[in-house]
Amino acid sequence: MGKVRLKYFSRIREIIGKPSELIEIKSKNLQDLIEELQSMGEQYSVLKGENFAVYSAVDQNMVTDVKASIKGATEIAFFPPMTGG
């Protein structure tokens, strides 16, 4: 599927231990990608959203359907609930 820039923010960045990484992924949707990342290390299990909700943005568009295709994506971001204002 090619190389994708993964970005992590806030609590997720702290748990995974880096703000971003460029990696080769095989997954065709977010759900598969989260499983694929988990096989790389336990820290990625935060992305399952069991402790707090995890939001995603593919190429800077918010995505709510984890089964939606990520084919051709160049950037995928993961972040916890937002607290602006």
Add this chain to the structure above:
Amino acid sequence: MDNKIIVRVQEPDFDLNLEMEALKLKTKKAGAVVFFVGKVRDLEDDKLQYLEIESFEELAKRQIEEICDNAANTWDLEYILVKHRFGRLKLNDNIVLVITSSKHRENAYEASRHIMEYLKSNVPFWKKEVANNTENWVENS
């Protein structure tokens, strides 16, 4: 309307007087101007050391622009400005400025509230409070 929407995600502070002057140059039809300012508040025990605001800048700007477009289509507005800061802020520092302006006050009031409610939980900013040398990510309120 589009040229009357201004959105910035920025580290520097904003100046309320300058923003008012800028608004006057942009529109002469507005009789009502609503300023909403969100600022850093202290904790219950008065021990806040600082507030760190993290942002996903590009997406934040896009999300705010979307809500401003939505507000412009919903209410009759002359001018909308949103400036949201990120970085390390201390007690009483400004965090966010929302200006809405319309011919009469109702539209400006309602649009201001609508934009702020959306900003609280739909735009990628995250606040971390640091107090007593411990860090705490803020939950939504």
